[in-house]
Amino acid sequence: xxxxxxxxxxxxxxxxxxxxxxxxxxxxxxxxxxxxxxxxxxxxxxxxxxxxxxxxxxxxxxxxxxxxxxxxxxxxxxxxxxxxxxxxxxxxxxxxxxxxxxxxxxxxxxxxxxxxxxxxxxxxxxxxxxxxxxxxxxxxxxxxxxxxxxxxxxxxxxxxxxxxxxxxxxxxxxxxxxxxxxxxxxxxxxxxxxxxxxxxxxxxxxxxxxxxxxxxxxxxxxxxxxxxxxxxxxxxxxxxxxxxxxxxxxxxxxxxxxxxxxxxxxxxxxxxxxxxxxxxxxxxxxxxxxxxxxxxxxxxxxxxxxxxxxxxxxxxxxxxxxxxxxxxxxxxxxxxxxxxxxxxxxxxxxxxxxx
Ligand SMILES: *Cc1c(COP(=O)(O)O)cnc(C)c1O
Numbered sequence: 001x002x003x004x005x006x007x008x009x010x011x012x013x014x015x016x017x018x019x020x021x022x023x024x025x026x027x028x029x030x031x032x033x034x035x036x037x038x039x040x041x042x043x044x045x046x047x048x049x050x051x052x053x054x055x056x057x058x059x060x061x062x063x064x065x066x067x068x069x070x071x072x073x074x075x076x077x078x079x080x081x082x083x084x085x086x087x088x089x090x091x092x093x094x095x096x097x098x099x100x101x102x103x104x105x106x107x108x109x110x111x112x113x114x115x116x117x118x119x120x121x122x123x124x125x126x127x128x129x130x131x132x133x134x135x136x137x138x139x140x141x142x143x144x145x146x147x148x149x150x151x152x153x154x155x156x157x158x159x160x161x162x163x164x165x166x167x168x169x170x171x172x173x174x175x176x177x178x179x180x181x182x183x184x185x186x187x188x189x190x191x192x193x194x195x196x197x198x199x200x201x202x203x204x205x206x207x208x209x210x211x212x213x214x215x216x217x218x219x220x221x222x223x224x225x226x227x228x229x230x231x232x233x234x235x236x237x238x239x240x241x242x243x244x245x246x247x248x249x250x251x252x253x254x255x256x257x258x259x260x261x262x263x264x265x266x267x268x269x270x271x272x273x274x275x276x277x278x279x280x281x282x283x284x285x286x287x288x289x290x291x292x293x294x295x296x297x298x299x300x301x302x303x304x305x306x307x308x309x310x311x312x313x314x315x316x317x318x319x320x321x322x323x324x325x326x327x328x329x330x331x332x333x334x335x336x337x338x339x340x341x342x343x344x345x346x347x348x349x350x351x352x353x354x355x
Contacts, residue, residue: 013114027333028317032213037261043254044247058241063252076226084207084220094235095175100144136166149179154331156290161190182292184211200225217248279344
């Protein structure tokens with residue numbers, strides 16, 4: 001007899017490495033290479049010691065209000081959580097209860113199937129087309145819920161708003177979640193936010209981790225109809241009332257107020273992305289048309305696994321997924337211009353060394 005037969009066993013999500021050594025170039029988890037604005041760290045410093053005695057605001061009112069104002073919505077349309085991972089995990093628990101399979105792409109954020117398995121929610125993956133685009137016709141009803149990132153990860157491909165709307169319109173009986181973790185890097189025009197007025201089954205999920213340089217504070221949010229957000233709030237309050245800690249709540253508000261710095265940082269990342277893409281092409285890589293803060297690149301001759309190991313030895317960490325259809329690709333987060341120059345030089349010497 002053993003307790004082992006009586007516990008929940010799951011296969012966990014494997015996050016990208018967070019190596020401790022100094023001097024490495026970290027391009028493996030899509031963090032922002034630029035620091036958050038000083039207003040963010042100042043907001044945390046201003047917290048008085050006695051404020052830490054108290055539980056944080058369970059309603060996260062100030063942050064929800066700031067996000068609501070920023071997006072031109074009501075506070076009741078905003079849900080916040082400990083990174084969008086927390087928001088998405090609660091959304092799975094809240095919205096995917098029909099018993100029918102949840103649909104998401106076969107190549108996508110690799111946490112989706114982990115949550116489905118954890119909660120015992122059945123799912124069906126829909127193969128991306130040969131060019132890695134999502135076919136909206138695959139999502140024409142029959143599901144217990146739908147979810148996809150836009151832009152998708154790890155391909156970086158952005159779906160047009162018209163296609164996104166087709167999927168939402170075809171599925172009024174279930175919740176459709178659009179995970180917009182990377183939308184700020186040039187995809188705003190295709191954001192599903194403009195559809196919120198017309199569809200009360202739409203949930204748009206966003207994060208402060210990438211575009212707002214705050215992965216370390218864990219802030220994510222969802223926007224949707226008051227009815228949807230109300231359901232999420234009820235589940236959250238049945239799970240943990242105080243998900244968001246005080247520094248994250250304060251920092252989140254400060255981040256939202258620093259729009260000029262935010263836009264400057266995004267511009268820099270986008271410029272560096274386009275520069276890196278050009279340089280990679282010269283070295284014999286093919287890249288998808290990424291509208292995110294990473295590139296998805298395949299070399300025409302050299303296997304990705306080999307490049308991945310070689311870069312790692314040189315202290316440059318990128319991401320490699322040893323999975324069908326994408327095992328020839330590297331996912332390379334966009335760092336500073338200097339970091340990307342170092343990446344290109346390193347690849348240059350490896351590639352010319354091979355010929
Ligand atoms: C990074 C990422 C997330 C999670 O971000 P958090 O740090 O938990 O906010 C969610 N979805 C996608 C597609 C991501 O790439």
